[in-house]
Amino acid sequence: xxxxxxxxxxxxxxxxxxxxxxxxxxxxxxxxxxxxxxxxxxxxxxxxxxxxxxxxxxxxxxxxxxxxxxxxxxxxxxxxxxxxxxxxxxxxxxxxxxxxxxxxxxxxxxxxxxxxxxxxxxxxxxxxxxxxxxxxxxxxxxxxxxxxxxxxxxxxxxxxxxxxxxxxxxxxxxxxxxxxxxxxxxxxxxxxxxxxxxxxxxxxxxxxxxxxxxxxxx
Numbered sequence: 001x002x003x004x005x006x007x008x009x010x011x012x013x014x015x016x017x018x019x020x021x022x023x024x025x026x027x028x029x030x031x032x033x034x035x036x037x038x039x040x041x042x043x044x045x046x047x048x049x050x051x052x053x054x055x056x057x058x059x060x061x062x063x064x065x066x067x068x069x070x071x072x073x074x075x076x077x078x079x080x081x082x083x084x085x086x087x088x089x090x091x092x093x094x095x096x097x098x099x100x101x102x103x104x105x106x107x108x109x110x111x112x113x114x115x116x117x118x119x120x121x122x123x124x125x126x127x128x129x130x131x132x133x134x135x136x137x138x139x140x141x142x143x144x145x146x147x148x149x150x151x152x153x154x155x156x157x158x159x160x161x162x163x164x165x166x167x168x169x170x171x172x173x174x175x176x177x178x179x180x181x182x183x184x185x186x187x188x189x190x191x192x193x194x195x196x197x198x199x200x201x202x203x204x205x206x207x208x209x210x211x212x213x214x215x216x217x218x
Contacts, residue, residue: 010030014029021179025176025179028172029176044062063165066165067162068082068083071083071086071161074157074160075154075158078150078153079124079126079150080154084107085117085121086155087107088103088107088118088127089143090155091107092143093148093151096142097140097142098140098141099132099135099138099140100114100115100138100139100140100141103118108189125144125146125147126143126146126150127141127143127144127147128142129141191207
């Protein structure tokens with residue numbers, strides 16, 4: 001097949017799958033497809049899923065757990081006990097004085113567990129809470145001077161941890177990963193609260209649009 005025709009066909013396939021992708025994104029994607037790296041050691045620990053969906057999610061999940069482990073190591077000696085608390089501080093710092101519920105849901109916590117975490121951080125003097133002037137039923141939170149200082153110290157450590165975990169990837173590889181995965185994160189971050197109270201089968205049908213479940217085959 002003519003090289004130009006091949007390139008146009010591949011661009012068409014990429015554009016269909018990633019309509020927001022740029023030419024630069026396509027170039028990264030195309031190069032990554034043809035680049036093979038020798039693997040050292042097992043691909044993942046334990047059982048290797050039989051589907052690419054499962055394998056990809058297992059790889060993402062294991063990286064997430066490893067990130068939490070090393071990040072918590074990096075936070076030792078600070079006033080934070082776990083990486084999730086840093087996410088809370090970072091959200092408050094960015095939003096200035098958000099509602100409690102906004103902080104909780106932005107970090108993908110259930111209301112009860114998120115409230116408990118905020119209460120513990122308040123007791124340690126990292127955040128302060130006050131009534132929302134426009135909505136008496138809501139509370140707003142801000143960082144204290146101590147919280148600001150802790151957030152600054154921990155940001156440096158968390159960035160070093162991220163650099164350590166990702167240092168084997170080129171900038172192009174990182175941007176490609178972001179391009180491929182960002183829509184999934186955006187989609188389900190917007191949906192997960194709507195799915196509360198529904199059965200998994202209902203959620204599956206709604207998302208996938210197929211009249212079947214994982215437990216039953218027609």
